[in-house]
Amino acid sequence: MNPSPVLLRNYIAGEFVTTKTTFANISPVDGTLIGHVCEADADLVDRAVRAGKAAQQGPWGQYSAAQRAQLLHKIADGIERRFDEFVAAEVADTGRPVHQARTLDIARGVANFRTFAELINQAGNECFEMRAADGSDVFSFSVRKPHGVVAIISPWNLPMLLLTWKVAPAMACGNSVVIKPSEDTPSTATLLAEVMHEAGVPEGAFNLVHGFGPNSAGEYLTKHPDIDAITFTGESRTGATIMKVAAEGVRDVSFELGGKNAAVVFADCDFDAAVAGVIRSSFTNSGQVCLCSERVYVERPIFDRFVAALKQAAENLKIGYPDEDGVNMGSLISHKHRDKVMAYFDLARDEGAEVVTGGGIPNFGDERDRGAYVQPTIWTGLPDDARCVREEIFGPVCHIAPFDTEEEVIRRVNDSAYGLATAVWTRDLRRAHSITRKFHVGMVWVNTWFLRDLRTPFGGVRLSGIGREGGRHSLDFYSEITTICMHP
Ligand SMILES: NC(=O)c1ccc[n+]([C@@H]2O[C@H](COP(=O)([O-])OP(=O)(O)OC[C@H]3O[C@@H](n4cnc5c(N)ncnc54)[C@H](O)[C@@H]3O)[C@@H](O)[C@H]2O)c1
Ligand SMILES: O=C/C=C/C=C(\O)C(=O)O
Numbered sequence: 001m002n003p004s005p006v007l008l009r010n011y012i013a014g015e016f017v018t019t020k021t022t023f024a025n026i027s028p029v030d031g032t033l034i035g036h037v038c039e040a041d042a043d044l045v046d047r048a049v050r051a052g053k054a055a056q057q058g059p060w061g062q063y064s065a066a067q068r069a070q071l072l073h074k075i076a077d078g079i080e081r082r083f084d085e086f087v088a089a090e091v092a093d094t095g096r097p098v099h100q101a102r103t104l105d106i107a108r109g110v111a112n113f114r115t116f117a118e119l120i121n122q123a124g125n126e127c128f129e130m131r132a133a134d135g136s137d138v139f140s141f142s143v144r145k146p147h148g149v150v151a152i153i154s155p156w157n158l159p160m161l162l163l164t165w166k167v168a169p170a171m172a173c174g175n176s177v178v179i180k181p182s183e184d185t186p187s188t189a190t191l192l193a194e195v196m197h198e199a200g201v202p203e204g205a206f207n208l209v210h211g212f213g214p215n216s217a218g219e220y221l222t223k224h225p226d227i228d229a230i231t232f233t234g235e236s237r238t239g240a241t242i243m244k245v246a247a248e249g250v251r252d253v254s255f256e257l258g259g260k261n262a263a264v265v266f267a268d269c270d271f272d273a274a275v276a277g278v279i280r281s282s283f284t285n286s287g288q289v290c291l292c293s294e295r296v297y298v299e300r301p302i303f304d305r306f307v308a309a310l311k312q313a314a315e316n317l318k319i320g321y322p323d324e325d326g327v328n329m330g331s332l333i334s335h336k337h338r339d340k341v342m343a344y345f346d347l348a349r350d351e352g353a354e355v356v357t358g359g360g361i362p363n364f365g366d367e368r369d370r371g372a373y374v375q376p377t378i379w380t381g382l383p384d385d386a387r388c389v390r391e392e393i394f395g396p397v398c399h400i401a402p403f404d405t406e407e408e409v410i411r412r413v414n415d416s417a418y419g420l421a422t423a424v425w426t427r428d429l430r431r432a433h434s435i436t437r438k439f440h441v442g443m444v445w446v447n448t449w450f451l452r453d454l455r456t457p458f459g460g461v462r463l464s465g466i467g468r469e470g471g472r473h474s475l476d477f478y479s480e481i482t483t484i485c486m487h488p
Helices: 042-057 065-081 083-094 098-122 159-172 187-198 217-223 236-247 271-287 300-315 335-350 406-414 429-436 472-477
Strands: 006-008 010-012 015-017 022-026 033-038 127-131 137-146 149-153 176-180 206-208 229-233 252-256 261-265 293-299 354-357 377-380 397-403 421-425 443-446 479-486
Touching (some): 010 042, 010 187, 042 149, 042 176, 042 206, 065 098, 065 159, 065 187, 083 159, 098 159, 098 187, 098 472, 149 159, 159 176, 159 187, 159 229, 159 472, 176 217, 187 206, 217 236, 236 252, 261 271, 271 293, 271 421, 293 300, 293 406, 300 354, 300 377, 300 397, 335 397, 397 406, 406 429, 421 429, 472 479
Parallel strands (some): 006 033, 176 206, 261 293, 261 421, 421 443
Antiparallel strands (some): 010 015, 010 206, 022 033, 127 137, 137 479, 354 377
8 A cells, every 4th residue: 555645746947836637646566546646738848848948048058068967966866865765656656676676777867867977078079180272271170069958758667767868868968858757657757856956957957747648748748849859768659659740840859669579599508597588588577678578589409498497487486566575577567558468468369379378467365456467478389470479568478489590580580660679698609799780670688688888879770769879879869069160
């Protein structure tokens, strides 16, 4: 049972703002009310964007890169000071294991601010020298400037991690931001606004509006003419909708979208490590990670043994309360999302899948039966053109199939409308070097998964996204660059 319901407010021009229209925030663990959220209407979104624009002409627009770096470290300090509150808020909204919220979600929130504080402080700009036709030595150099006001729209699956992955570089580059977190996970975004306020972020530099997508704050924000760039993380079809809106005014976009990622397990792999790795890549966060492996291809000589081992490992996963000792998996984000996942469980049977394990809803015999839990599920026996093998499900489920040759598995992995991430398990370094570049994806992990160096480019191809963020790639997206040519 959650403590007394809280009221989550918007944050605009340095002030917390309530609204008459609110929506409920419901626990996915037991269906109880966590609190109410103040929904921003079009006028309030307009106020937020105007505050961001005004901040560019105020003190925030005068901050040097070093001053912005210092402020980002102060924000990271503020999150660290309230770390347990952020963990509790993320767990309340999502039902995830406390351990995950501590070691992944909130820890990455701190790391994102610190990473981009360092990067903006160290980032140099290009400078070239040439001899002009008149014999003069000419210097051409570039300078970075902010776009202005950046709209940041984030999803519910890794709320704090993904929101700060965008807020940190956007502010590092001097932009004002208006953030619109998912309606399913409003709590840590609101805590972040409190930390921004406590850190003394100049008013209008950071603004928060709560609401939904269509005909609500998300749409009002992306359609606002004073939004200079849009960074969005979410479903591919939402990205397509936002892209059409961004075309009005030709605004820059950075999209991190859906995936139908593959894990490829060769017979020469470290078997136990590969089993543990595929369990992680299929069931972390109840499969609600865009990088999760919903397709698993195993070289035929070890296929039967691998299926048996993966089944056993999946059945050993502990599903339960977020704060239970040793819990591995929590609930899904909502009943609505569980209905979507369960519909795929039914579809898989209709498409002829063999259910190796799972496929249903666990029976706890307590209030968790009012939550949004599903069983970790493994299928086999489906053809590559089955919808369950082609469509993103975004739950704790994978389909496992045998393959015989490298050429075959590369073709099958690439036969997808998505292209986000692939995980490869092999001890053969030659093979690892030769096949990894042949996958049409944004990222490939070898003998690991979701291990992140925040300086590297992150993003997907095809329906999985547009652009790359991470390291200087973020600085490039969140800056406008002017090239200046100096003739003596
Ligand atoms: N590639 C990545 O890095 C990455 C990371 C996380 C999640 N995702 C993807 O996100 C999806 C799950 O997240 P979700 O269900 O929150 O996605 P979603 O697209 O339903 O919503 C994402 C955000 O967009 C807002 N939104 C929805 N419609 C909008 C519109 N028309 N205009 C403006 N805003 C709108 C929502 O309110 C929410 O804040 C999955 O497909 C997952 O693969 C991708
Ligand atoms: O659910 C998708 C996870 C995305 C992860 C990142 O954007 C990251 O690790 O920076």
